[in-house]
Amino acid sequence: MKGYSLFLNAAALSPSTPYASPALDLIRKECGLMGTKEGCREGDCGACAVLVGGFEAEGLRYRALPSCLLASGYLADRHLITIEGLGPGLSPVQKAFLEENASQCGFCSPGFIMALTGWICEPEKLNLPGAMAAVDGNLCRCTGYGAIRRASERLVAEFSDLPLTATERLKALANQGVLPQSVFAYGAWIQERKAAKVVARVQTRDVAGGIVAGGTDFYVRTPEPALGFSPVLAKSLPELEGMNILEIQGRKALRIGAAATVREFFSSPLVREWVPGIEKFESSFASTLIRNLATLGGNIANASPVGDLTSMLLALDAELEIKGRGIRRIPLKAFFLGYKKIDLLPGEIIVSICIPLAESPLRFSFAKITKRENLDIAAVNIAIAFHEDKGRFHGVQISAGGVAPTPLLLAKAMEELEGRPIPPDGDTVNRVAEAAMVEVSPIGDVRGSAEYRRKMTGRLVQANFLNLFPNGSLAKELYP
Numbered sequence: 413m414k415g416y417s418l419f420l421n422a423a424a425l426s427p428s429t430p431y432a433s434p435a436l437d438l439i440r441k442e443c444g445l446m447g448t449k450e451g452c453r454e455g456d457c458g459a460c461a462v463l464v465g466g467f468e469a470e471g472l473r474y475r476a477l478p479s480c481l482l483a484s485g486y487l488a489d490r491h492l493i494t495i496e497g498l499g500p501g502l503s504p505v506q507k508a509f510l511e512e513n514a515s516q517c518g519f520c521s522p523g524f525i526m527a528l529t530g531w532i533c534e535p536e537k538l539n540l541p542g543a544m545a546a547v548d549g550n551l552c553r554c555t556g557y558g559a560i561r562r563a564s565e566r567l568v569a570e571f572s573d574l575p576l577t578a579t580e581r582l583k584a585l586a587n588q589g590v591l592p593q594s595v596f597a598y599g600a601w602i603q604e605r606k607a608a609k610v611v612a613r614v615q616t617r618d619v620a621g622g623i624v625a626g627g628t629d630f631y632v633r634t635p636e637p638a639l640g641f642s643p644v645l646a647k648s649l650p651e652l653e654g655m656n657i658l659e660i661q662g663r664k665a666l667r668i669g670a671a672a673t674v675r676e677f678f679s680s681p682l683v684r685e686w687v688p689g690i691e692k693f694e695s696s697f698a699s700t701l702i703r704n705l706a707t708l709g710g711n712i713a714n715a716s717p718v719g720d721l722t723s724m725l726l727a728l729d730a731e732l733e734i735k736g737r738g739i740r741r742i743p744l745k746a747f748f749l750g751y752k753k754i755d756l757l758p759g760e761i762i763v764s765i766c767i768p769l770a771e772s773p774l775r776f777s778f779a780k781i782t783k784r785e786n787l788d789i790a791a792v793n794i795a796i797a798f799h800e801d802k803g804r805f806h807g808v809q810i811s812a813g814g815v816a817p818t819p820l821l822l823a824k825a826m827e828e829l830e831g832r833p834i835p836p837d838g839d840t841v842n843r844v845a846e847a848a849m850v851e852v853s854p855i856g857d858v859r860g861s862a863e864y865r866r867k868m869t870g871r872l873v874q875a876n877f878l879n880l881f882p883n884g885s886l887a888k889e890l891y892p
């Protein structure tokens with residue numbers, strides 16, 4: 413992608429910012445739009461949040477994204493709306509902030525306003541927990557969150573009757589001033605570009621520099637990529653184009669494109685049908701802003717010993733489809749060869765992730781220990797999946813992150829549980845927890861000592877059973 417064009421607020425732009433540079437630099441340094449703030453530059457504060465629109469299967473969609481971790485090239489042929497692009501006049505979200513005194517120094521306000529605007533765009537019924545989840549990646553250091561909560565309550569009341577289909581909702585939001593009229597101008601611009609066949613050409617496969625998918629790991633490691641660095645942007649790869657789509661292959665497996673975002677994974681009706689209850693664990697992964705951008709492929713290939721999606725997918729017995737010269741398939745459990753070492757040859761990419769399906773839906777639970785509830789990488793995480801067969805545990809998979817150089821399956825703990833009656837008693841759970849603690853080989857670091865991690869492994873195994881079997885006497889048996 414040599415040159416690229418985007419629609420910035422109400423006009424088209426062909427920027428000179430290299431496509432590998434973070435969009436925050438394009439916005440502030442090249443365009444001089446200082447409303448988008450630079451706080452942490454690590455995805456941690458939400459001050460840099462912007463709205464990004466593009467056409468998806470169900471029409472034009474807008475999402476709030478952290479511009480400090482977003483490749484400028486991601487914006488090619490998309491609509492970028494910064495705080496300056498709302499209006500004319502104050503948008504209803506800005507008005508709610510003003511009238512509820514939700515802004516003091518104002519540094520965080522553009523980020524909150526863009527995150528809440530993105531939340532209103534989601535074709536779902538609005539409620540206060542949804543608003544609070546939408547800003548779980550935004551920090552305010554002076555106003556206090558009470559006023560921001562009041563502004564959100566006002567928005568829930570004001571916009572309770574929005575259409576639930578993406579296109580109708582977009583029209584309603586533009587008519588009511590939540591989104592600017594430029595969304596229509598963007599639609600017309602992109603149609604013209606498509607007709608003239610000038611939409612961004614896909615990247616060829618053999619560009620040196622590696623892949624950037626969501627960039628939420630990459631840009632934390634490389635906040636200012638070297639000039640001339642030219643990564644392949646995953647979404648522009650022919651192999652991954654459209655691969656965020658989730659599908660059932662026959663009745664055998666659920667296939668998820670590696671470029672699916674964490675948000676898309678958890679909100680997929682297919683994933684929710686086959687792994688009931690998995691959506692409860694979405695909020696344990698980072699924040700809404702990060703989940704809107706981070707991909708499954710990135711979580712796996714990053715090879716962190718404590719990746720949350722990786723642990724979940726290990727417990728779900730996932731298999732990877734890898735494309736290089738040809739296609740090969742390997743179980744996820746065989747992909748990790750050592751600390752940050754993976755079975756991926758130069759030029760290969762993970763194309764999709766397959767979760768095997770049985771006759772009955774899986775039962776699943778996940779738990780992690782972090783310092784902060786949101787936004788934090790775990791010290792330890794544990795996921796459990798199994799089927800119920802004639803009242804007994806069947807096909808048990810227990811995975812652990814943060815307790816060895818690689819994410820791993822806990823074979824002894826799995827063996828201990830296989831075939832036991834459902835629901836389990838306290839003794840069974842304790843035996844599984846003890847087996848897990850013996851099996852792990854953690855080291856100490858800033859997130860916890862080795863001993864702490866070993867103990868937390870056992871506690872998280874127990875926590876998962878309490879998630880799965882909340883009724884009955886298990887809690888009393890475990891903690892008399």
Ligand SMILES: Cc1cc2nc3c(=O)[nH]c(=O)nc-3n(C[C@H](O)[C@H](O)[C@H](O)COP(=O)(O)OP(=O)(O)OC[C@H]3O[C@@H](n4cnc5c(N)ncnc54)[C@H](O)[C@@H]3O)c2cc1C
Pocket residue numbers: 454455456622623624625626627628629630631632646670671696697698699702705706707708709710711712713714718719720721722760761762763787788789790
């Ligand atoms: C504030 C913050 C909070 C976070 N919280 C969590 C958390 O709670 N839990 C958690 O697990 N992680 C967390 N992360 C880490 C990160 O968001 C995840 O690991 C994410 O899934 C990475 O995906 P990505 O698409 O952004 O990866 P990228 O940064 O784009 O890529 C990561 C690596 O994977 C490679 N890659 C990407 N896609 C492919 C592919 N298809 N094939 C081959 N290689 C590929 C890239 O080349 C790169 O080396 C957090 C990050 C931040 C900034």
Ligand code: FES
Pocket residue numbers: 449450451452453454455456457458459460461478479480481
């Ligand atoms: S600057 Fe803090 S999240 Fe981007």
Ligand code: FES
Pocket residue numbers: 514515516517518519520521551552553554555
């Ligand atoms: S208003 Fe000052 S940081 Fe939020």
